[in-house]
Amino acid sequence: MSSTRAAPSRSTSSGTCRIRPVPRQPCRQARHTRSPLATTSSRPQEGAERPDAIVQSSTGGRGRSADERLSYLDLRPEMASLSTGSVNFATSVYENPPQLVEQQATRMLDLDIKPEIEIIDLAMLCSCVELLRRGLLTPPPHVQLVMGIKNALPSKESILDFFLSELRS
Structure with missing residues (x-):
């Protein structure tokens, strides 16, 4: 097993993303905050206490208001999804209008929260690069390619190769 992995970074002079090796670090915990009924939750009090873990909250939430989606950021987690x-999912639309994305990115920047950029289609990669160009994201970005969701990015090696190529250029 390799002791390094590829992580995206960005050249500020050219406005492009690059891949650079970083030391491999163990992941202690990775979980979405759950309500007492075991459904996903946007209630900060349900995720506030997680010792010995990198705390990463979700700003997602189909059907939740912008205020609900931003509420976790007030806890100042180390990371938050962005x-x-x-994107169209199999039975619903995951809405992230540009104004909301900018509001989330600005709030994370103001609170020194590292965004985990969720890339579910090509347009999201282009938006990530634009946010970097405008200074709303701090390089290097932490990018997660989300593949295999019906009506979004299929899990195909050729698509992964394309995205990696774009991140490197």
Whole structure:
């Protein structure tokens, strides 16, 4: 097993993303906050206490208001998800209008919260690069490619290769 992995970064002079090796670090915990009924939750009090873990909250939430989606950021987690655009899922639309994305990115920047950029389609990658160009994201970005969701990005090696190529250029 390799002791390094590829992580995206960005050249500020050219406005492009680059891949650079970083030391591999163990992941202690990765979980979405759950309500007492075991459904996903946007209630900050349900995720405030997680010792010995990198705390990452979700600003997602189909059907939740912008205020609900931003509420976790007031706890100042180390990281928070940031979907940089909307996408059609199998039975619903995951709405992330540009104004909301900018509001989330600005709030994370103001609170020194590292965004986890969720890329579910090509337009979201382009939006990520634009947010970097405008200074609303701090390089290097932490990018997660979300593949295999019906009506979004299929899990195909050729698509992964394309995205990695774009991140490197």
